[in-house]
Amino acid sequence: MDEKLASHAMLRHFVATAFAFDKPDHLAVAVSGGGDSIALLHLMAEWAAEEKVRLEAVTVNHGLRPEAAQEARFAAEVAQRLKVKHTTLNWTGYKGEGNLQDAARRARYRLMADWAKVREISTIALAHTADDQAETFFMRLARTSGIDGLTGMQRRRVSDGITWVRPLLMQERFELRQYLRELREPWIDDPSNDDEAFERVKARRAMEELSKLGIDVHVVGRVMDHLSQVRSALDFATHDHALECVREDGGDLVIDRRRFTEAAPEVNRRLVAQALRWIASADYGPRGMKLQEFLSAMMRGRDATLHGVRLLGGKDTFRLTREHAAVAGVTATVGSLWDRRWIVEGVENKDFVIRALGEDGLLQLGERDKDAPSRETLAASPAVFDGNTLISAPLAGMGGASARLIHPKGGFFTALLSH
Template identity: 80%
Template sequence: MGEVTAQRAMLRHFVAQAFSYDKPDHLAVAVSGGGDSIALLHLLAEWAAEERVRLQAVTVDHGLRPEAAEEARFAAEVAQGLKVKHTTLAWGGWRGEGNLQDAARRARYRLMADWAKGQGIGTIALAHTADDQAETFFMRLSRASGIDGLTGMQRRRMADGIAWVRPLLMQERAELRAYLREMRQPWIDDPSNEDEAFDRVKARRAMAALAPLGIDAHVVGRVMDHLSQVRSALDFATHDHALSCVREDRGDLIIGRRAFSEAAPEVNRRLIAHALRWIASADYGPRGMKLQEFLSAMLRGRDATLHGVRLLGGKESFRLTREHAAVAGTRGVPGALWDGRWRIEGVEGEGLIVRALGQDGLLQIGELPADAPPRETLSASPAVFAGNTLVAAPLVGFGPATARLQNGRGDFFTTLLSH
C-alpha cells in the first residue's frame, strides 16, 4: 500500500469514527468549494454509500465576493458527480454594521440549521481541520481568551437543534490536499485566505514562524485537548455547585448567598456567565470587566443589570431575572416561542399579541397573589393583550392562558454540561 493510499485509508477511518457513537440516518455536509470541504464531501459520499446513510450537501453564498456564486456552482457540480443532492442557500443580511466575519459566520450556521430542520436532517458535518483549530487558538490567545476560548472547536456539539460534527479536526490541510490530488479532484482556493487583513491569515503566518520550535498544528491540538480536559473538570464542578446553591423559579434563577460564596471564584464566574446566557437565551455571554463588576455587585448585595438580565439583591439570596427593557419591544402570538424562552398556550383570538406585561399590565392586574414573583420579574414576563387590554398574565394566574418555559438553550442545569 503506497503512502497516499494509506493516507486515504486513515481519512476514511476518521470519518467513520466521527459517526460511530451516533450514526445518523440522514446527514448533511457543508461545502464551500475549498479543498477541505471538497475532501470531506468525497469521504462522506463514500462512507454514506457503504453505510446506507442519506447524504445531502449544502453551500451558503454570502454574496460578499464576486467569486462566491461560481464557488457554489462548483460545489454543486462536484456533489452532482458524486450523486449527492446539493442546495445553495443565499444570505443578504449584511447591512455594513458590526463585525462582518462574525455576522457571516452566524448567518451561515443559522441558515444551515433552518434548512436542515426543514429537510428532516439532525446532523451537519463541517470540514474544519487541525490547521483551523490551531489558527483559532492563536487568534484567541491574542485576545487574552480564557480557558473556554483556548479549548477551540469541539469535534461534536449541539446548537440550534443540530449536531455539528467535525470529522477532520485532527487532520492537517496538507493531508486533505494530498487526498484530493490522488482523486484528481480540483478545488477552489478562497483568495481571502491570503489576505493579511484577516486575523486568521495573521495567525497562519505566526504558526509558520513557530515551526522551527516544533510548534505545529498537532502540537497545538494536543495542548487544546489538555485544556479541554481542564474545562470539562470545571464544567462538572460548576454543575455540582449550581445544584447546591441555585433553584429555578418561573424562569428566574435564585442563588443562595452563603452556598454561592463557598465556591472558587472561577467556578462562580462560570456559573453566573452561564446563568446570564440562559436567562437571555443568548449564544454568548458577557466577559471581562463587565462580568466581574456584576459579580462584585452580587457579593455586595446590590442590584445590577447586565446582558439583558437584572440582579435583585437580597439578604439570604440573589435573584436573576429578565430585564424589562430587553424585551419591551418583543412581540409574538399565542402558541409561538416568545423571547426564545416562553410559549403561551390556552388562549385564542384574532389580534391577540404576546408581549412583556410591563407596568401597564401590572396596573390592570391590581393586587398580586401572595406567592407572586417580584414585580420586576412580572414586568418582563410574557402576557397576552388585545390592543392595550390585558387578557392573560400566566405567571400570576390572571386570565385563561398558561405559560410554558421552553428555553431554547434547554434546562439550566443540563446545559451547564452541554454548552
C-alpha cells in the first residue's frame, strides 16, 4: 500500500475505533483552527458521512488575542466546505486574575458542554495528541502531582453530562500536519504556542532536550499507560474498601470509623477525595495539604470543612454532609435541578423557589422528629419557599414534597470507578 494511503488509513482507524462501542447519533468536534483540530475535523467529517452520523463543529473564541476572531472564521469556513454545521462560542469572562490558561480551559469546556446540551449532543471529540499527553505529564510532574495527575488525559471521559473523546491521543502532532499537507489543506498556528511564558511551551522545549536521552512522546506514553494500570488497581481497591465502610444517607456519606482506619493511607485518601467531590458535585476534588489536613481531622475525630463539605465527627462514624455556606445562594425553580444533584417533586405551585433550608427554615420547622437528620445536614438540604415562608422541607418530612438525588455521576460507589 502507498505510504500516504497507509497513513490516512491508520488515522481513519483511530477515529473509527474511538466510537466502535459507543456510536452516538449526534456528536460534535471541537475546532480551534490549528493543525490538530483541522485534521480531526477532516477525519470526523469523513467518518460521519460513512456512518450516517450527524456531526457539528464548535469553536470557542476566548477573545484574548486579536487573531482569535479570524481563526474562528477560518474554522467555520473549513467546516462549511466539509458540509459540517459550525458554531462559534464567545468567552468574555476573564477578569485578569489567576491562571489565564486554566481559566480559559475551564471556560472552554463549560461553554461547549452548555452548547451541546441545548443541541442534544452527547459527545464532543477533542484533538489532543500524544505530544499534548507528554507535555501534560511533564507539567504535572513539575507540580509534584500524584498518580492521578501523571496518568494524563483519558481517551474517554464523562464530565458535566458530556462524553469527551480524544480519538488521536496516540498520534503525534507531525503526523496530523503531514496528513493535512497531503490533502493540501492549510491550518493556522496559534502564536502563543511559541510563547515560553506559558508552562506548556516550556514543557515542549524540555522534551526536545530529553529526546537526546531517548525520552520521546512514545516512551512517556508507555510510562503513563503503566501508571494508568496502577491507578485502575487503586480505584478498584478504593471501591471495595468503600463497600465495607461507607453508606449513603440522604445525599450524605456516613463512614464507619473502625473499618475506615483498616485501609492503607493512599486508599483512604482517594476515598475521601472522591467523597468530597461527589457530595459537592464538583468536576475536581481537593488535593495537597488541605486534603491531608482534612484527613487528619477525621482521624482525630474533629469537625472540619473542605470543598463545600462538612465533616461531622462521631464516636463510631464520620458524617460528610454539604456545607450550608456553599449552597446558601443557590436557588432553582420547581422541577429543575438544585445544587446539581437534587430535584424536588410533589410541588404544584411553579412560583415557589427551591433553596437551602438554612437557619430561617430551621426556625420555622420548630420541633423535629428525633430520627430526622442533624441540624447541619438539614440546613444545607433543599427546601421549598414562598418568599420567606417555608412550604416544605423534604428531608425533615415536612410539607408533603419529596427530594430525589439525581447525581450527574450516579451513586457514590459507581462514581469511584468513573472519575
